[in-house]
Amino acid sequence: MATAPDPRPAIDAPAHRRAWWLAALAALLVAGMAAALAIGTFRVPVADLLRLLTGRAGHGGPDESVASAVIWNLRVPRILLASLVGAALASSGAVFQASFRNPLVEPYILGVSSGAAFGAALGILVPQFPLSVQLAALLGALAAVGIVRLLARSRGDAPIVTLVLSGVIVGSMFAAGVSLLKYLSNDAALREIVFWLMGGCYFATWRDVAIVGPVVLGATGIMMAGGWRLNVLSMGDHEAESLGVDPRRNRRVLLAAATLATAVSVSAVGIVPWIGLMTPHAVRMLLGPDNRLVVPGSALLGALFLLACDTAARSLTSSEIPVGIITALAGGPFLAYLVRQRTAGLFG
Secondary structure, eight states: OOOOOOOOOOOOHHHHHHHHHHHHHHHHHHHHHHHHHHOSSSOOOHHHHHHHHHTOOOOSOHHHHHHHHIIIIIIHHHHHHHHHHHHHHHHHHHHHHHHHTOTTOOGGGGSHHHHHHHHHHHHHHOTTOSSOHHHHHHHHHHHHHHHHHHHHOBTTBOOHHHHHHHHHHHHHHHHHHHHHHHHHOOHHHHHHHHHHHTOOOTTOOHHHHHHHHHHHHHHHHHHHHTHHHHHHHTTOHHHHHHTTOOHHHHHHHHHHHHHHHHHHHHHHHOOOOSHHHHHHHHHHHHHOSOHHHHHHHHHHHHHHHHHHHHHHHHHSSSSOOOHHHHHHHHHHHHHHHHHHHHHHHHHO
16 A cells, blocks of 8 residues: 655755754854853953862852852843743744744734733732742743634634734733733832833843743644654645645644744743844755754854843843843844845846
């Protein structure tokens, strides 16, 4: 009896060579983490840093105790959290763009950011709210996505165009809710809401890493494993069905993983723009369109990019800059360059 052809194409020789870029990005990420440990307003000499990391500290007096607290209680969890969130947003952006077959789609398209902002603002404005700000933001993000799904669902399915339009509608509604909560806030709560909306890893703790880490790693693993399915989905639903791939079920699983990774990331650090939109484009320019390479490449580059932005945010001035401002300043010129390149290719 004839068997259906395997829809997973083999990685050709050029793709194998491009895969070495993944190792280079991983090495850069490790180097960036090491550099971020030593950089900051509180300077830690490299020799002291090596002693602290290798467990050979203990004879340096009070200065060494302060350095140990700064490294292990502040910088290490912050570096890990920034890397996890950057990887989640960038890989989710690659999945959304491939699933929707639209290069301008980002992880916040289904109302995740607006829902999370509403939940966080409610948690800040109402101190008696029985949930923490992070948990309220996570529930707000998941509620927004659930409403989008209900609005878009038709006969058991959610067409892509209807899903995107529902995301825009629900996002606008939650954004209006955030504006109302800001209007009702006192000065202190208003400042806290605005600060949260600009994004940042200011209060990163080991508890945040323990919560965000398993979710992001699991969801990112699902997205990476589905890279070949994204290649098939990008050809269109009819072609996917002819190859034996169920486009609706696979798209549902991949989008659920991307949305969950985005929601838990936003609940931990606030809204960080541009990473999910910009990073997959940069990786495609480097590695080509094969999503088996684009998704892991986006995760690595996104982690490296947000880590660099967060290190700059806490090091450039004595008062910390919200990291969302830095990612926007870096992402805007890149997207403008990308638009110019595509325009030149079309009309040049």
